[in-house]
Amino acid sequence: MSLLSDFMLLALLGGIGLAVISAPLGVFMVWQRQSYFGATLAHSALLGISIGLFLQIDLTLSVILISMLVAAAIFWLSQHKQLSSDTLLGILAHSSLAFGLVLISLQDNIQIDLMGYLFGDILSINSIDLSLILLTSILILLFYFKYWGALLNVTLNPELAQVEGINVKRVQLLFVLLLAFMIALSMKIVGVLLVTSLLIIPAAAARKLSTSPEQMLGFSIFIGVCSIIGGLFTSYYIDLPTGPSIVVVATILFLLLQLKPQPNR
């Protein structure tokens, strides 16, 4: 293993872990046309950071709490207000980003590292991060073990699902909270851009290869993992920024797959 330094190994493990847990959330974001949702949550994470700094509490904790609060707010608003979720998400994304920046600028001696915010630093993953990723993957596994079919039915048609006896609100809320939790957690490790990319791009790329939801999940994991490995090694050998390299690899895979015709008869 002389090829891999310790930090590369950790980055690989963490990145692969993130790709694996992103896939089951990402496919549903694509199916439910919620790709903007991830971006909104990621932006609200900045609000979480600034509130955490302001109150001097643990940043990971405050980011997770704020993200889940924003997720619950989005969920509630979409149930009760007439605004389209697109508009709603746009308002929340930008207002929470603005509030976050204002709150940060009110505090002295704090500067935000924009590159770090966007791309994090996957090469600085430590074993605590790894165990958090493992914890999230257990939560996600438990959720899908129980609700995979229910969530598919809700995605197909919420009204039909409810008549058929599924507790639609509970399933949706749990999904949204899980998503918020995952984004908040991995935000700190890999940054806004990489989180949302890992959620959306592999899932979108996998569509061309799949004829069933489970297949799309499988291919999405595979493409995510390939992007992580590809991105890490390119950046390692050609000395490119790691986060962006991963996104670029994922995008190239997505584009290549667009050349392929749909697998449907």
Add this chain to the structure above:
Amino acid sequence: MHFSNFRQPLIKAENVSHKYETNTVLQNISLQIFAKEIVTLIGPNGAGKSTLLKILLGLTTPSQGTVSRQKNLKIGFMPQKIHIDPTLPMTVERFLQLGLPNKHQTLFSKFKLGSFKAAYGNTIIEKTTQELDIVNLLKQPIQKVSGGEMQRILLARALIREPDLLVLDEPVQGVDLQGQTEIYDYINKIRNEHECGILMVSHDLHIVMKHTDEVLCLNRHMCCTGHPQTVSKNSEFQALFGDLSESLAVYEHHHNESCQLTHGEASHGLSAQNKHHEHQINTTSKPKGGK
């Protein structure tokens, strides 16, 4: 009023009114549906038919009034329209399997092959899809089927739950005329075989009347209710049906209030001044073709 009143209704609405914001869509609607009964809801676009169904199904809470359902009532529902995102890869077969009343459709249940439940479910799917003549669609992506085929698929999905009550919102929308007759015949057969109650929304009196026990004309308020003359007459009619290329359906009903608007659309502008009258309907159905 109805001879079956002594039985327990499957579902019952009492004095239901509904407003969207300030727009009153339903006013003081009461109805009951019993097992083995087909109730047809007719009315012009925007009459509140779909809203009434949603209230009965518990999807919408009415502004006023109450809905009571029998305990553990299994409902099969066919929505008026369904949009399935093209990014979701799904065959018709999988779509139907997801409708099985399987409490544990987990990510892994797909792999528990040979389980009794799965085998039983697949038998029902096989039977229902054969009867609805959609077996050839099973392997197709669900986004690619035509409107009329989609109606059959949605009906199949409602049926494989083996419901006590079937609620169908315009079940033959987009289906060709012969297909309409087939579907209504099939629905009638289901009613007799499964002894379930059926509530459906329809625009075309012509074909649907043959099997209907009670007609509700809705135009934001319930403007009239009625039923074809007798059940025996109805079954006689079934026997005749298919042999006649042109037959006359005669049914009788009672008017509460003016009903012109409803009937203007539904049955060729018959004026409805009289409190009690007969409608003559030309059924344009063709003889039932071979499968």
